[in-house]
Amino acid sequence: MAEEANPFESLQSQIDDAAAYLEVDDDVIERLKHPERVLETNLTVEMDDGSLERFKAFRSQFNGDRGPYKGGIRYHPQVSRDEVKALSGWMTYKTATADIPLGGGKGGIIIDPADYSESELERVTRAFAKELRPLIGEDRDVPAPDVNTGQREMNWIKDTYETLENTTEPGVITGKNLASGGSEGRVEATGRSTVIAAREAFDYLDKDLEGATVAVQGYGNAGWIAAKLIDEMGATVVAASDSSGAIYNPDGFDPVAAKDHKNETGSVIGFEGSEEELTNEDLLTLDVDLLIPAALENAIDADLAEDVEADVISEAANGPLTPGADEVLAEKDVFVIPDILANAGGVTVSYFEWVQNRQRFYWTEEKVNAELEELIVDAFDALVDTFETHDVDNARIAAYVVAIQRVADSFEEAGSWP
Ligand SMILES: NC(=O)C1=CN([C@@H]2O[C@H](COP(=O)(O)OP(=O)(O)OC[C@H]3O[C@@H](n4cnc5c(N)ncnc54)[C@H](O)[C@@H]3O)[C@@H](O)[C@H]2O)C=CC1
Ligand SMILES: O=C(O)CCC(=O)C(=O)O
Numbered sequence: 001m002a003e004e005a006n007p008f009e010s011l012q013s014q015i016d017d018a019a020a021y022l023e024v025d026d027d028v029i030e031r032l033k034h035p036e037r038v039l040e041t042n043l044t045v046e047m048d049d050g051s052l053e054r055f056k057a058f059r060s061q062f063n064g065d066r067g068p069y070k071g072g073i074r075y076h077p078q079v080s081r082d083e084v085k086a087l088s089g090w091m092t093y094k095t096a097t098a099d100i101p102l103g104g105g106k107g108g109i110i111i112d113p114a115d116y117s118e119s120e121l122e123r124v125t126r127a128f129a130k131e132l133r134p135l136i137g138e139d140r141d142v143p144a145p146d147v148n149t150g151q152r153e154m155n156w157i158k159d160t161y162e163t164l165e166n167t168t169e170p171g172v173i174t175g176k177n178l179a180s181g182g183s184e185g186r187v188e189a190t191g192r193s194t195v196i197a198a199r200e201a202f203d204y205l206d207k208d209l210e211g212a213t214v215a216v217q218g219y220g221n222a223g224w225i226a227a228k229l230i231d232e233m234g235a236t237v238v239a240a241s242d243s244s245g246a247i248y249n250p251d252g253f254d255p256v257a258a259k260d261h262k263n264e265t266g267s268v269i270g271f272e273g274s275e276e277e278l279t280n281e282d283l284l285t286l287d288v289d290l291l292i293p294a295a296l297e298n299a300i301d302a303d304l305a306e307d308v309e310a311d312v313i314s315e316a317a318n319g320p321l322t323p324g325a326d327e328v329l330a331e332k333d334v335f336v337i338p339d340i341l342a343n344a345g346g347v348t349v350s351y352f353e354w355v356q357n358r359q360r361f362y363w364t365e366e367k368v369n370a371e372l373e374e375l376i377v378d379a380f381d382a383l384v385d386t387f388e389t390h391d392v393d394n395a396r397i398a399a400y401v402v403a404i405q406r407v408a409d410s411f412e413e414a415g416s417w418p
Pocket of ligand 2: 174343
């Protein structure tokens with residue numbers, strides 16, 4: 001029977017796996033397995049035809065021991081309270097892995113944006129921003145983009161917040177466009193860290209990235225940029241997918257042309273550089289050197305993991321492997337670079353954006369990318385160091401050992417229980 005993974009339970013089991021290697025008090029570990037608070041709200045919004053529609057929305061503030069809560073806002077029909085809680089926990093351990101002074105949060109609205117006009121989406125977003133207003137702020141909680149949200153939504157949230165607060169506070173949200181106080185390099189940052197981490201893993205495993213074959217599941221912000229950058233590093237992108245299916249060419253294709261095709265038609269399907277169309281499942285089990293899951297949670301469960309043939313997986317998505325898949329892949333010696341490191345580029349450049357907003361002093365793209373490179377390489381080195389010294393089963397556990405220790409240290413150094 002296929003493994004049914006609740007993302008929040010997956011997060012908690014990842015924490016338990018790592019806690020076994022740590023000398024952190026059980027009560028502190030238990031605290032670090034739950035969000036500090038979760039907002040659940042209903043947005044009632046007027047549609048273009050004058051009718052009213054209700055949307056359930058959430059914001060989970062998981063942990064603020066190391067700094068303001070930080071994490072994206074997702075628009076998707078499958079958003080749920082448990083998914084948002086899990087994503088906010090993963091943010092907590094991601095900011096700790098990258099060693100940036102932020103906590104973890106996440107938000108989401110249960111909505112399929114494809115069903116709504118731009119003006120309806122603007123009203124939904126501004127309604128959510130009103131509900132978020134008492135919770136967010138540059139020193140409290142700083143949202144950002146995630147699945148199906150981007151600069152447009154971030155600009156609306158910033159504008160609503162600043163209007164209601166009668167202030168200018170661009171650091172209340174990141175992932176804005178440049179004219180609204182965004183950072184150079186933020187759009188590319190998630191894909192960039194995914195490939196920097198892959199490059200470091202290939203180096204660590206003594207594998208050649210030049211000519212290595214790559215499959216990318218999900219061709220949105222994270223996936224397509226990862227495809228473009230890994231191609232620039234000399235690897236060959238042979239497969240890509242989106243929610244309509246997958247394209248494949250064993251000789252490789254131009255990832256930018258595939259993206260242009262998706263922009264024009266709405267999907268990678270039908271791209272002229274493809275030799276064959278595959279199902280999404282076929283893509284995940286291709287015999288490639290590197291697999292980049294860049295869509296949603298639970299893409300690979302224990303059953304499917306048995307058929308995975310990639311040597312290295314770099315998780316651009318959050319939570320793409322179930323705990324059962326992790327076990328199977330560890331037994332098969334597949335090197336999995338966990339999401340909390342591989343996709344940490346997004347929040348790291350969000351951190352740079354927040355720093356620039358607060359200083360009102362903006363960096364060049366070269367500076368952003370150089371600082372990002374340094375933090376991701378340092379995080380990878382810390383992971384490898386723990387992977388080797390603690391004799392853990394997989395790289396995810398190593399990343400959590402490092403991250404949980406950092407969060408626990410902040411909590412314990414701040415004082416005692418209330
Ligand atoms: N945008 C960001 O800055 C960050 C995103 N992430 C994670 O990366 C993942 C993707 O996010 P974005 O690229 O921002 O979203 P996006 O909305 O730009 O793109 C998502 C892509 O996944 C595809 N997709 C959906 N279901 C699929 C399926 N079953 N099989 C194949 N493709 C499927 C969609 O068609 C779309 O191309 C998510 O897990 C997100 O949490 C992580 C860190 C930061
Ligand atoms: O940029 C950010 O603050 C968070 C991005 C995000 O939601 C993620 O890393 O999953």
